[in-house]
Every structure is written in C-alpha cells, then in structure tokens.
Amino acid sequence: MWPLDQSRKEVLRFAVSCRVLTLVLQVLTRFLGSSTPIVYWFPAYLLQNQEPLLRSPETVPWKPLAGESVARQKVPRNSLVGLLYNWKACSLVTRCILGYFLSYWLLGLLLHCNFLPWT
Structure with missing residues (x-):
C-alpha cells in the first residue's frame, strides 16, 4: 500500500x-x-380543526365519483381525494399540509428511483 x-x-x-x-x-x-406518529397526528389535528370542508361532509359539494349513484355522491371514499378535488376551496393551512406531503412524495419517488439519497 x-x-x-x-x-x-x-x-x-x-x-x-x-x-x-x-x-x-x-x-x-x-x-x-x-x-413517531406525532409527525402524522399534528397535520391531521390541524386538518380537522382548520379545514371547514372536513367538518360537515354532508353539506360539502364533493365532485361525484364515476359510476356511483346520486345518493352516494355526497362524500368521496377518501377525504384527501375530496380535498384535492376542491383545492381552490381549501384553507391555506390545508393547502400547505397537502402541498408538503405531495412534494415529499414526488421528490422521494424521483430521487429514490435515481439512486439519490432520500428517505
């Protein structure tokens, strides 16, 4: 050597x-x-308290899902999908939380498949 x-x-x-x-x-x-579930509990707590679209789902005009009857069109199967459908009607806190998790997911997907350090 x-x-x-x-x-x-x-x-x-x-x-x-x-x-x-x-x-x-x-x-x-x-x-x-x-x-650590606190990382996910805190945004869920903020969404439940700050987002009016999640408080009373019966009065929210959700976009109907394809192939469902009129009686089942009030609430989507997934609340986050409903929030994404109504992005412009969401509060600023909800937009920030959803934007953070979507960007983290997208960056992780792009960087991980290119063998770059991402967690």
Whole structure:
C-alpha cells in the first residue's frame, strides 16, 4: 500500500464524514417517520380543526365519483381525494399540509428511483 500524503488524507476524511452524516440523517428520518406518529397526528389535528370542508361532509359539494349513484355522491371514499378535488376551496393551512406531503412524495419517488439519497 502506498503512503497517503496530507491532501489525500483530508479528502478521505471529508468523504467519510460526509457519508456518515448522510447515513445518520437518513436513518434518523426513517426512525422518526416510521416510529413517531406525532409527525402524522399534528397535520391531521390541524386538518380537522382548520379545514371547514372536513367538518360537515354532508353539506360539502364533493365532485361525484364515476359510476356511483346520486345518493352516494355526497362524500368521496377518501377525504384527501375530496380535498384535492376542491383545492381552490381549501384553507391555506390545508393547502400547505397537502402541498408538503405531495412534494415529499414526488421528490422521494424521483430521487429514490435515481439512486439519490432520500428517505
């Protein structure tokens, strides 16, 4: 093995510290995201309190789903789909929460399939 000069040692030290830092950040965010329900409870709490479209679903004019009868068109099967249908009628808090989760999902999808570090 050849002896390492000072510049090679610094580059190696920098590369190892960067890799350890990204590894630690990825593992920490995975642990927090998978084992801490508070990350999901708080946005759900905000949605329940701040969004008028979720308070009384019987009075909300949801867009009808294809192939359903008129009696079943009041509430969609998924509340988030209903919020996405009525994006312009949602409050600012709801738009921020939905935008955050949609962008996190889309960035994760694009970066993960390209083998880039994403959690």
